[in-house]
Amino acid sequence: MTTYSGVSPDTFVQAQDWATFERLRRQAQFLLQARRYKETIDLALKAIALFPEDPRPYALVAYAMARQKRPEAPEWALKAIARQPENVLWRTALSDTYTLRGKWKQALKPMSEAVAMDPTNPRLQSMLGLILLHRRRPKEALPYLERSLELDPTNALTHQRMSIALSKLLGKNKRAEEHLRKALELQPDNPAIKNTLGWRLLGRGHREEAETAFYEALRVDPTQAASKLGLGAPAGIKKGPSDIILRGALRLYSIPYRIILAPASAVMAIEIPWLILTLGGSWLVKGVSLTLATWGWCYILSLVYVRVIGKRRGIQFV
Template structure:
């Protein structure tokens, strides 16, 4: 193999992507048709979130070496990182057809199936990988994740301890075991394994997120919300929608019962309030908890600048709307309720956009926030100045703002159940 490619592989494994790219550039100067140079260059681009270029380079590598199972496998890993699961699955099916006795390939396809939440197929591929290599740490990790998703945290824990016996310094095994302990409510053990994973690999995102969630889960209310998040993440998109719609229908039925039966309304009202708090908590608990972590010495270090900034924005908006609603209930002055709606309606999609990592859903929600913000500003000018607007237009804008709250909740859930390519 070209020595530049050998050095690039070592640099890539050490996350020195820019240095690896320089070596690969020199390799291509020596041989412009070297498929491994294109494939590794694609992997470097994917590691730096330049997925469009990564995919292009991967396809160039495949065009030069269509019969190479290893290159096809690397292209599948790029597609998996991009969240293009159908393409990754197709590539892995072709890879395994070309080389059916490679444990790495079955472990990667199992990972694709696990991302698709097809737990039975993921377990089958893990078993196939472990038949070839009984100590394949990657396959053990994916299998334990599938076990945990199916609620079998005890077996998942046992398997991860087995993986750590094989490789005590594998950061993914420590992080995976941390999430298993977190799901079991064993916060101390979870934090220990997340910290060990970060010691072994300071850039391991799944461990960084895990340790933050563990710190926040020490607050009982957030632990309840986190358990819901973890449980929902194990469900396919259709099942998630069934749960969301089912909860909403129960809310509507209870609301109807309360309206038609005033005598039992006081008993139903707490359940309605709990539903509203639950719906809001699923979107606002994380940024609010991130802001609270600024008071924790380790949490403050683990939060990214973006998380700190977005948490602060959400906290300010929530406090402001809460104060205005409190003033309305205390004084009965409708102007406070109007201001709460005028601020809260555009603030809601803005705050919810922060939950998404992919750019497209963030931009959709932030675009909705900008439109609602423009309506709110127009209504504020109308209310507090001598601006003349047609009564019909004012009424329409008020209705849009009122409906936007429910529309934002429904729309955000639609966006959340989609799989967005990176």
């Protein structure tokens, strides 16, 4: 959205109209960065009325609508593509209108096209890796994230994404930690990276350290939903029953060795009651068995509950 290689407007309109168009477009871009989305759309539409063949205002409308979670946002990115199909920016904008609304499946195709059009752009490589992470394809995400770091080794968010991708693969935890440490070294106050650190610590049972990371993220950005979830903070002003349950679920969620406990708990929750019903046993055996089965159910349900509440609050787990 920074350059436009179309025909100069001086050949068919007055210079004053073009100056008005540029002023409206720049104001709309500023308002987009200021998160004033309704005003962004209004000014961009006025710019479109002056020069409907310039793709830039269409992309501004697309981004503003995507931030508002409006489903028609991709249509405006497609209008930008139709006016300048050879420009990679508009394919990127189309993909972004999906990622901003959590539509990772739909975002994959336009971002893949953008990467093919501009294979040396580290931001596009990193974004494609992130999309594949959200599509539960960490192994496929790795080459794009690695390529992005080759092009720009100082990008903290790409190191964070590499850490997430590697943590999903067996035997890669050491490398995952190296990339997370590098991300923190490059941007120690980045709230997104702090959130990754917090949830990583929480999953290992380091609850106090995790809470410190969440509080640091909230200090930088008080709107961080992932940090509030990790702390068990209520979504609204008042605490409700769901928030009380969330705090209890987080205590079970923070027990370390989840990779072992999760399948073991599933087996205990399902197999033990079945064995009691079919084989029987003494009251002592039944009591111990039912206690273990109940604990298994509580543990599994706590993992599910944290994710369900997180998704309700708009958090995208990877």
